[in-house]
Amino acid sequence: MVRRCKTAILISGSGTNLQALIDAVGRGDLALELCVVFSNNPNAFGLERAEKAGIPTACIQHRDYPDRESFDDAVIAELDQFEPDLLVLAGFMRILSNRFVKHYKGRILNIHPALLPNYPGLNTHQRVIDAGDEWHGSTVHFVTEKLDAGPRILQGRLKVKPGETAEQLALRVQAVEHHIYPQAAGWVGSGKVEFRDGHCWVDGKQAQEPVVQSF
Numbered sequence: 001m002v003r004r005c006k007t008a009i010l011i012s013g014s015g016t017n018l019q020a021l022i023d024a025v026g027r028g029d030l031a032l033e034l035c036v037v038f039s040n041n042p043n044a045f046g047l048e049r050a051e052k053a054g055i056p057t058a059c060i061q062h063r064d065y066p067d068r069e070s071f072d073d074a075v076i077a078e079l080d081q082f083e084p085d086l087l088v089l090a091g092f093m094r095i096l097s098n099r100f101v102k103h104y105k106g107r108i109l110n111i112h113p114a115l116l117p118n119y120p121g122l123n124t125h126q127r128v129i130d131a132g133d134e135w136h137g138s139t140v141h142f143v144t145e146k147l148d149a150g151p152r153i154l155q156g157r158l159k160v161k162p163g164e165t166a167e168q169l170a171l172r173v174q175a176v177e178h179h180i181y182p183q184a185a186g187w188v189g190s191g192k193v194e195f196r197d198g199h200c201w202v203d204g205k206q207a208q209e210p211v212v213q214s215f
Helices: 016-026 045-052 068-080 098-103 124-131 166-190
Strands: 005-011 032-039 057-059 086-089 108-112 135-142 152-159 193-196 199-202 211-214
Touching: 005 016, 005 045, 005 166, 016 032, 016 045, 016 166, 032 045, 032 068, 032 166, 045 057, 068 098, 086 166, 108 166, 124 135, 124 166, 135 166, 152 166, 152 199, 166 193
Parallel strands: 005 032, 005 086, 032 057, 086 108, 152 211
Antiparallel strands: 108 135, 135 152, 193 199
């Protein structure tokens, strides 16, 4: 029997990307074992999604700790009990400390609602509209110490519609995320994609650019 990649999902809110991962694993599409869903918010609806799917949950509130480092140390201690091979940030609204990133070096994935390296940070949808860009989308990337700057794995892109609002665009990008995040996580879990020497490698070759899919 092929060993499944033990995967921890970190959330802070509703967990729609978590649900996409749960559904993909349930269909047998991914060689992932969702070993724990962790949240810093005890009221996160994503915890209910996990419990309904029979996935263990854990919660530590960041406000109970004096600084980011001590909170991250507590999270590491909690997650390491589940021995995860991979961490997937799915709407986890905390900036990770360097010590956290180093502890799980090359094993953390994030998804950012923009075609990185364009538009790191917040308010990406409105910024794209204001700039008059033709394309927008989302990027799955490995997490490094520099925010939104880790090696890119997969991008899903779509054309911006004339006159659409940032809210309308955000909904369309979110739908793209629900396709590409499980796919990219599955690639890492199966060994097709790996983090090596600070770069993304696909099928044994260093990737200069991410895989791009249009929707």
